[in-house]
Amino acid sequence: MKIKKVLAMATSMLLCGAVFAGCGSEGGSSSSKETKKGDKLISVGIINNDPNESGYRTANVNDLKATFTKENGYDAKFAYSLKNEEQINYAQKFIQDEVDYLLLSAADTAGWDSVLKDAKDAGVRVILFDRTIDADESLYEASVVSDMDKEGEQAVEWLKNQKLTSYDIVHLQGVMGSAAQEGRSGALTKTADELKWNIVAEQTAEWSSEKAQQIVQSVIDADKKFNVIYAENDDMAKGAVAALDKANISHGVGKDVVVIGFDCNKWALEELKAGNWNYDGQCNPFQSSYIVDIIEKLENGETLSQKTIIMDEKGFDATTITDADVEQYGI
Amino acid sequence: MNSASKSNTSSSIISAMFRNQIFIPLAALLILAVFNLIMDPSFFKVTLGHNSNGDPILSGNIISIIDCGSELAILAIGMTLVTAASRGQDISVGAAIAIGGSVVLRVLCGTNSRPDEIQAPIIVAFLVCCLVTMACGAFNGILVSIFKIQPMVATLILFTAGRSIAAWINNNELPEVRDATFSYFGGLIPGIPIPTPFFIAIACFILIFLVLKFTTLGLYVQSVGINEQTSRLNGLNPAFIKFITYVILGLCVAVASLIKVSRLGSINYSVIAKDIEMDAILAVALGGNALGGGKFNISASILGAYVIQFLTTTLYKFQVQSDALPAYKAVVVIALVVLSAPIVREKIASLFKKFRPQGAELKS
Numbered sequence: 001m002k003i004k005k006v007l008a009m010a011t012s013m014l015l016c017g018a019v020f021a022g023c024g025s026e027g028g029s030s031s032s033k034e035t036k037k038g039d040k041l042i043s044v045g046i047i048n049n050d051p052n053e054s055g056y057r058t059a060n061v062n063d064l065k066a067t068f069t070k071e072n073g074y075d076a077k078f079a080y081s082l083k084n085e086e087q088i089n090y091a092q093k094f095i096q097d098e099v100d101y102l103l104l105s106a107a108d109t110a111g112w113d114s115v116l117k118d119a120k121d122a123g124v125r126v127i128l129f130d131r132t133i134d135a136d137e138s139l140y141e142a143s144v145v146s147d148m149d150k151e152g153e154q155a156v157e158w159l160k161n162q163k164l165t166s167y168d169i170v171h172l173q174g175v176m177g178s179a180a181q182e183g184r185s186g187a188l189t190k191t192a193d194e195l196k197w198n199i200v201a202e203q204t205a206e207w208s209s210e211k212a213q214q215i216v217q218s219v220i221d222a223d224k225k226f227n228v229i230y231a232e233n234d235d236m237a238k239g240a241v242a243a244l245d246k247a248n249i250s251h252g253v254g255k256d257v258v259v260i261g262f263d264c265n266k267w268a269l270e271e272l273k274a275g276n277w278n279y280d281g282q283c284n285p286f287q288s289s290y291i292v293d294i295i296e297k298l299e300n301g302e303t304l305s306q307k308t309i310i311m312d313e314k315g316f317d318a319t320t321i322t323d324a325d326v327e328q329y330g331i
Numbered sequence: 332m333n334s335a336s337k338s339n340t341s342s343s344i345i346s347a348m349f350r351n352q353i354f355i356p357l358a359a360l361l362i363l364a365v366f367n368l369i370m371d372p373s374f375f376k377v378t379l380g381h382n383s384n385g386d387p388i389l390s391g392n393i394i395s396i397i398d399c400g401s402e403l404a405i406l407a408i409g410m411t412l413v414t415a416a417s418r419g420q421d422i423s424v425g426a427a428i429a430i431g432g433s434v435v436l437r438v439l440c441g442t443n444s445r446p447d448e449i450q451a452p453i454i455v456a457f458l459v460c461c462l463v464t465m466a467c468g469a470f471n472g473i474l475v476s477i478f479k480i481q482p483m484v485a486t487l488i489l490f491t492a493g494r495s496i497a498a499w500i501n502n503n504e505l506p507e508v509r510d511a512t513f514s515y516f517g518g519l520i521p522g523i524p525i526p527t528p529f530f531i532a533i534a535c536f537i538l539i540f541l542v543l544k545f546t547t548l549g550l551y552v553q554s555v556g557i558n559e560q561t562s563r564l565n566g567l568n569p570a571f572i573k574f575i576t577y578v579i580l581g582l583c584v585a586v587a588s589l590i591k592v593s594r595l596g597s598i599n600y601s602v603i604a605k606d607i608e609m610d611a612i613l614a615v616a617l618g619g620n621a622l623g624g625g626k627f628n629i630s631a632s633i634l635g636a637y638v639i640q641f642l643t644t645t646l647y648k649f650q651v652q653s654d655a656l657p658a659y660k661a662v663v664v665i666a667l668v669v670l671s672a673p674i675v676r677e678k679i680a681s682l683f684k685k686f687r688p689q690g691a692e693l694k695s
Contacts (some may be wrong), residue, residue: 044642051496051498051503051598052495052498052499052503052601053495053601054599054601055505055599058503085595125507154617173653176653176654178491201650202650202652202653203647203650203653203656204653204654204656206602206605207599207602208599208602208603208605209595209599209602210399210591210595211604212593213594213595214395214399214644215647217390217395218392218395218644218648219646221376221390221391221392221395221648222373222648235599235602238595238597239595242594242595245382245383245384246382246383246388246390246518247380247382247390248380248381248382248383250383266505267445267504267505267507267597
């Protein structure tokens, strides 16, 4: 027993010592870093969600990795987690490492206040991308985000301009309560109310192609007539199209059913190009160019004209999409 | 006297019925069917049409149920055995399906994620997939049987890591197989209007029934589940039997993942077979199997799986509001699980026993 106690004491002493030593040495080096920033790499700590979360995230991570390289003058460290607490831990680690910029795509909106205050005190500048958080605006320099409402509005505007003789819509929703679902559903619901469009079915398929297929199948089995599929992501549009194929209902450009998807996966844009779908709305994962812009401005001592930067997002029409678009915007 | 004994036997039949495991899923199926019949008889309409390739196809809600419920029913087989032997559940089957599906696509696609034709025979892809998912099962099995970790904790490892592994197998790309033969497994074989997954499921049922009938697997699994010590004293090897049930579940996962990826010819690592482990466990519970292991009835679990799909299709059919969907499902599920609990079944059965003979005596 005694030996154990002594051992525990010894190890904890060692740990404490290591921590203090770490603090000391880092504190010393940071001052020299400050003085000659001009020719040094800009160090950035990037905290993101797990790259395997979705195709969108994979594209997002690859984009950031391709931009923040040594050649471009950045010393980038990456950390991935889907859990907020782990992300906060990473943030604290990056702050201790005295990175110049902390780029953050938060898993959850809450719980970031204290760590961002630490960052501010340590002189680390925070830029949010992809997702916003519930924290005071003074705690971060800028946020680069998608406007999901605008994505939905663009798609609905496009649908309106198709001037179909009637609008009978099957609406496949994403996971209820997610930002993408609320934005994309909101626009459709509003316009459908105003223009008296008929929503034949409105169900959540939880981003899943299989569930979308089952839902559309059940609408077909019930002999309900529809001429528009409004799916809030590409996977669900794909599932819906599989159900249409099974029932021999034609879809795409100039056919019986108009198919709308979101996210601009590469395979989805290929479907558009082939005329099997009609419209695909982009959710832009390429935030790095915007972030680089912000960092350059801040490095030059300029002030940013606005805190929240909303990215340009496109919507592709099957009749006008080109091979170059598929290559450039497909994720 | 005569009538009394008659009613006695009839009441004992009723109580036997209530005691029989298969009664609850059957009753649930009947209730759902009757409900649909009353609300809208067209629910049961099945029509013969053609798909966009010109092949004949039957369509209707019933066809959807036997089609989409197949993977779950196949998983329910393995999950029942695992539950019975190891007194716990495998919560990694959804992640294992992602891994299996990813392997199938990887073998079929080779290095190019979107090949014009498949790079390996489908049977090879399936066999490799079987090996990998059985290895996953074996991994879980070893943790449970040798290291004596609780099943739910042991399988938590793959549950957490599985989908990332699946993405890693394909370098995080989204492979797509456009081969017509590959789509047969999750779709239709030209000329046969009934979806193939149903036939695959039937084949699995027949196989497992033959195995249970002609081998001692069922008996051994039960005895290990009921009392591990006693079965060891009787010369069984409990660790091996637990292990083998996890490997069998791995095989079920392989079949399910082939069907899943064949449906659309591609995969989405984070969404494929999401939450299917919970549905599989639910199917076992609906089948009246004790989740604490021991005696089991596979046909009841299979029926339970189709009950879940029946419920899902019914909810889609009636256009339940999206936000309220999980709540509706939960209410029905709670009712079914409570009814299928052994205690409740005993109570109902004894109620019938108490009242019927007295009533008969009063009459005579």
